[in-house]
Amino acid sequence: MNLATDYLGMKLRTPIVPAASPLSEDLDNIKRMEDAGAAAVVCYSLFEEQIRLERYELDRRLLAGTESYPESLTYFPEPRSFKSGPASYAEHIARAKAVVDIPVIASLNGSSLGGWTDYAQQIEQAGADALELNIYRIPTDMDQEASSVEQGYIDILSAVRTRVTIPVAVKVSPFFSNFANMAKRLDEAGADALVLFNRFYQPDIDLETLEVAPNVLLSTPMAMRLPLRWIAILHGRIKANLAATSGIHRATDALKMLMAGADVTMLCSVLLRRGVGHIAVIEREICEWMEQHQYDSVEQLKGSVSQKHCPDPSAFERAQYMRAVTVSQETLTQN
Numbered sequence: 001m002n003l004a005t006d007y008l009g010m011k012l013r014t015p016i017v018p019a020a021s022p023l024s025e026d027l028d029n030i031k032r033m034e035d036a037g038a039a040a041v042v043c044y045s046l047f048e049e050q051i052r053l054e055r056y057e058l059d060r061r062l063l064a065g066t067e068s069y070p071e072s073l074t075y076f077p078e079p080r081s082f083k084s085g086p087a088s089y090a091e092h093i094a095r096a097k098a099v100v101d102i103p104v105i106a107s108l109n110g111s112s113l114g115g116w117t118d119y120a121q122q123i124e125q126a127g128a129d130a131l132e133l134n135i136y137r138i139p140t141d142m143d144q145e146a147s148s149v150e151q152g153y154i155d156i157l158s159a160v161r162t163r164v165t166i167p168v169a170v171k172v173s174p175f176f177s178n179f180a181n182m183a184k185r186l187d188e189a190g191a192d193a194l195v196l197f198n199r200f201y202q203p204d205i206d207l208e209t210l211e212v213a214p215n216v217l218l219s220t221p222m223a224m225r226l227p228l229r230w231i232a233i234l235h236g237r238i239k240a241n242l243a244a245t246s247g248i249h250r251a252t253d254a255l256k257m258l259m260a261g262a263d264v265t266m267l268c269s270v271l272l273r274r275g276v277g278h279i280a281v282i283e284r285e286i287c288e289w290m291e292q293h294q295y296d297s298v299e300q301l302k303g304s305v306s307q308k309h310c311p312d313p314s315a316f317e318r319a320q321y322m323r324a325v326t327v328s329q330e331t332l333t334q335n
Contacts, residue, residue, distance in 0.1 A: 001287045001290055001291065001296070001297070002296060002297035002298065002299075003015065003283070003287070003297070003298050004297070004298065004299075005039075005263050005264060005298050005299070005302070006241070006263060007040070007193065007243065007263045007264045008105070008129075008130045008167035008169060008192050008193050008241060009130075010040070010103050010129065010130070010167075012040055012103070012264065013037075013039045014037065014039045014286075014298075015039065015258060015262070015263065015264045015265050015298055016038060016264075016265060016279055016282060016283055016286075017039055017040045017042065017105075017243070017265070017266050017267070018033050018038050018041050018267055018268070018271060018276070018279070019042050019245050019267060019268040020042040020043060020044050020045050020107040020132065020134070020268075021044060021268045021272065022272075023044075023271060023272065023276065024041060024042070024043045024044045024096075025044050025092075027096060027099055029276060030043075030096050030099065030104075031099050031100055032276045032277070033100075033102075033276045033279065034100045034101065034102050036276050036277050036278075036279040036280045037279045037280050037283045038102060038276075038279050039102060039103075039264070040102050040103040040104070040105055040129070040264075041096075041100070041102060041103075041104060041105065042105045042106075042132055042266065043092065043093060043096060043104060043105065043106055043107055044107065045108065045109035045134055046086060046089040046106070046107065046108055046109065046119065047109045047110070048108075048109065048110030048111060048114070048116040050086065051086050051115075051116040051119055052114075052116065086119050086122065087122075089106075089123070090122045090123060090125070090126040091126070093106050093123060093126040093127060093128050094127050097126075097127040097128075103129035103130065104127070104129055105128065105129060105130045105132050105169070106123040106126075106128040106131050106132065107131070107132045107133075107134055107171075108120060108131060108132070108133050108134065108160070109134040109136055110133075110134075110135065110136070110156065111136055111137035112137070112152070112156075113152060113155045113156055113159060117156065117159040117160050117163065118163060120133075120160045120163045120164045121163040121164055123164075124163075124165070124166050129166065129167075130166050130167040130168070130169065130192070131160070131166055131168050131169070132168075132169045132170075132171055133156070133157065133160055133168055133170050133171065134171040134195075134198055135153050135156055135157075135170065135171070135172055135198075136173075136198055136200070137149070137152070137153075138200065146176075146177055150176065150182060153170075153172065153182070154185055154186070154189050157170055157186060157189050157190065157191060158189055158190070161189070161190045167192040167193070168190070168191060168192055168193075169191065169192060169193035169194070169243065170186050170191040170194055170195065171194075171195035171196075171197075171245075172194065172195075172196070172197065172198060173197050173198055173200060174196070174226055174230065179230060180233065180234070183230075183234050183238055183240075184237075184238060186240070187238040187240045191240050192240060192241065193240050193241035193242065193243055193263070194234070194238075194240050194241075194242055194243070195243040195245055195266070196227040196230055196231060196244060196245065197227050197230075197245070197246055198245075199219065199223075201214060201216055201217075202215060202217075203215065218269035218272060218273060219246050219247045219249075219268070220247065220249070221247050221249050221250065221253055222247060223246045224244070224246060224247030224248055224253050224256070224257065225247070226246075227244050227246055227247070227257070228244070228257060228260050229316050231244055231257060231260045231261050231262050231306075232260035232261055232305065232306045232307050232310070232316050233306075233307045233316050233317075234261070235260065235261025235303045235306035235307070235308055236261065236306060236308040237308070241263040241264070242261055242262050242263055243262060243263060243264045243265075243266055244257035244260075244262040244264070244265045244266065245265075245266035245268065246268075247269075248265050248266065248267055248270070249267075249269065249270040250270075250285070251281075251282045251283075251284075251285030251286045251288075251289060252285075253265070254282060254286060255286060255289060255290075255301070256305075258298060258301055258302050259301055259302070259303070259304050259305040259306075260303070260305060260306055261302065261303040261306040261308075262302075263302070267279065267282070
């Protein structure tokens, strides 16, 4: 069974790729992912806040006491005396490249245009095969227009593109007034792939401490419906590759994404729940399904049920809404 697929200019053995997660912080886990059949791995993210904090700490330490006495110059700490987060990330990428043969994709997570994008070049120099740019932003300024928010994404991508030659994927949310137009603009701005979608982790309130607390909820298979729709709509309409993420827990989930038009399917929550060995289970079940249904390759089924090739293209838009509501009412009546 030929499971090969093209993604970010690379020929991957299968379309199964572990998404960015804490699992990749451990080099042994990355090696286990490769052994289980991962075609590539996206490393955990380096955050804009980490880079800014490092620069703040550097300035604070170098300027401490400089206005006191001439001897204050001796207060300067040796650079090796404090840990550099971004430098450690680049080192981790280099070490990962040394222990596995599969492509290693780095991840930069940020929300605004700034100097943090310079680190894309260091990541490339560390040996990353590609870079996933996770733009995670929640606009709250009531006076900022939507066009300005959208342009911010383009500006960040453009800034990174000027610094690296490796392929760049952009991971975004679906929360745009016209996501089809946004996808087109990112494609035209040089995105080699779109990763659909990142998940905004919603805050919670701790009733005992009365503090706002983070609340990380792992995805369920239901979460795949949104990226499924948009991948099906975008397939064949933009040049960039399409990566599906969120809600992919089973072989059937991955198969549906591929039929919609995804080039790769990314796993995260299921690996956190069931371990990296589950990659092999999903691959085996994909092969079994393809054999039963007489598919010879992933390329043969890729995009076969996208909007472009669907007998009823409106099925991915509003036309199915009334049908879904009717089916729901019938189900409730029967029960």
